[in-house]
Amino acid sequence: MPDAMKTVLVTGAAGGIGTSLRTLLKGVYGELRLTDRTVPNDLAAGEIFERADLTDLAMVERLCAGVDGIIHLGGRSVEDSWEEIHPANIVGTYNLYEAARRQGVKRVIFASTNHVVGFYRRTRRIDNQVQPRPDGRYGVSKAYGEALAAMYADKYGVASLCIRIGNYGERPIDKRRLSMWLSPRDFVQLARIGLEHPDIHFEIVYGSSHCERAWWDNATAERLGYRPLDAAEDHAAPALAATAAQPEGRIAELFIGGMFCEMEFVGDPDRIR
Secondary structure (H helix, E strand, C coil): CHHHCCEEEEECCCCHHHHHHHHHCCCCCCEEEEEECCCCCCCCCCCEEEECCCCCHHHHHHHHCCCCEEEECCCCCCCCCHHHHHHHHHHHHHHHHHHHHHHCCCEEEEEEEHHHHCCCECCCCECCCCCCCCCCHHHHHHHHHHHHHHHHHHHHCCEEEEEEECEECCCCCCCHHHHCEECHHHHHHHHHHHHHCCCCCEEEEEECCECCCCCECCHHHHHCCCCCCCEHHHHHHHHHHHHHHCCCCCCHHHECCCHHHHCCCCCCHHHCC
């Protein structure tokens, strides 16, 4: 399977994850094709970039021509109005999968999020089979993306690995992130598993490094060969100090989704079991 991944398309290549991913994947695949709505300010020699809007299906199909695998990072990555979320994450993700189908792409890595299951309580350990409990419009859009990935795998044979990213960064910056931190090189490891593992059809895994305080069971990732290189507890002292200085809100501290759950919340937390 690795030999089959000659050309890989990365959407959202100008974003935070896309920028570090480009560096860590340099030289891994024959051609790394990059796209975003904005041009990265640090394009290196040999990087192939095309500015594109994922809401334009014809444009996305042109991008996917000759591509073996896709790492789909493009879209709105925070909670926002439906007017912002819908075109970026609903229309854009549909166009990406439909273009992949039309162009015979073998694999798609879909950057999902912990916010798909944001309204599960932190006192409960969950796996990747639980019913989605999104904590906002952003989480809903990613649950849609996972469902779309499943349908395109089953109906059209476009295999997918959906990575429910916890919190991506160089280190966990507070107590919540100690339970879901994902380092750049561990994300790259998961992405490469998704592109190269011979047996993937449709899978959902959690995107986190080694987190002793994790709220989820990541057995599926482990079955596929994932072995985190970085550990959240190495950064525990400053992360806990940051939360002590600025505690989470009353609703945020109850649920996996944190502040995303607290935004606009007018419900009854006792009824969310």
